[in-house]
Amino acid sequence: MRRDEFLKSLAALAAVGALPLSAQAATNLKMMIPANPGGGWDTTGRALGKAMVDAKAADTVSYDNKGGAAGALGLAQFVNGSKGDGNALMVMGAVMLGGIITGKPPVNLSQATPIARITSEYNVFVLPANSPFKTMADVVAQLKKDPGSVKWGGGSRGSTEHIAAAMIAQKVGVDPSKINYVAFRGGGEATAAILGGNVTIGGSGYSEFAPYIADGKMKAVAVTSAQRLPGVNVPTLKELGIDVEIGNWRGVYGAPGISEEQRKALTERVLTAVKSASWAEALKKNDWTAAVLTGPAFDKFVDDEFASLRAIMTRSGMV
Incomplete structure (x- = not known):
């Protein structure tokens, strides 16, 4: 095969994510963090970005903090400004679902593309x-x-x-x-x-x-856990006679309108990062529990979470 034909073949493979990440073109990812600096989403997004770079799943990762309305302001900016961008990610989680249920923002999470759940806390x-x-x-x-x-x-x-x-x-x-x-x-x-x-x-x-x-x-x-957290001498609400248990999971979404190939490539990058030593260190440092879920299973999980949270919030008089 001539050199020009070989290079064209490589380019075609890279376009559909068939090449190893290390062999693909330089990737500069953009991470939307729909919260102000210092919180859980900020820590999660920056730790994931570092792990992606350390694991060579991305060359660089830039961050954009946009806080407010349980993530709805950042979601709106992400949905309206990143359409079709296969190098864009947004941190999200249970908090965003609750905010959407109570705030009813003009944009919806369904407009973006599910990639992965990564932690629970x-x-x-x-x-x-x-x-x-x-x-x-x-x-x-x-x-x-x-x-x-x-x-x-x-x-x-x-x-x-x-x-x-x-x-x-x-x-x-x-x-x-x-x-x-x-x-x-x-x-x-x-x-x-x-x-x-x-x-x-x-x-x-x-x-x-x-x-x-x-x-x-x-x-x-x-x-708010069912049992005391490992190494943490703090009673659960249930121990105190208050029958309440609720977890806070976090994940990432891709931009609206990306292709299935782009979604697969982003998912592969995230999965490469969460298997890295850098991510293992972040889990330990922040007392996060690994809770990786991708593909149709993650899609269904988010739908089920919306239904569950809506039911809880309605019973509690919040909706």
């Missing part, structure tokens, strides 16, 4: 170090006495910690619509509010608060 509820309350039981007692006096701080409206707060209220006999939930645009803002004592109790993924819990700047009082 449970939330922790914490008190500021100088809080007059010492336990979740103290918080619940005050909630029963005066629901509005307990300020719950966390992510955007419809986030898993918002849903958990509403579920806790319902389970202890308080009207969920009466809870005083303060939504923040990113994990950094929520952390600052808790450290400053500007909220009564705060919720987020355990990894976001772990350094402050370790330093004694926050007191962890409950986790």
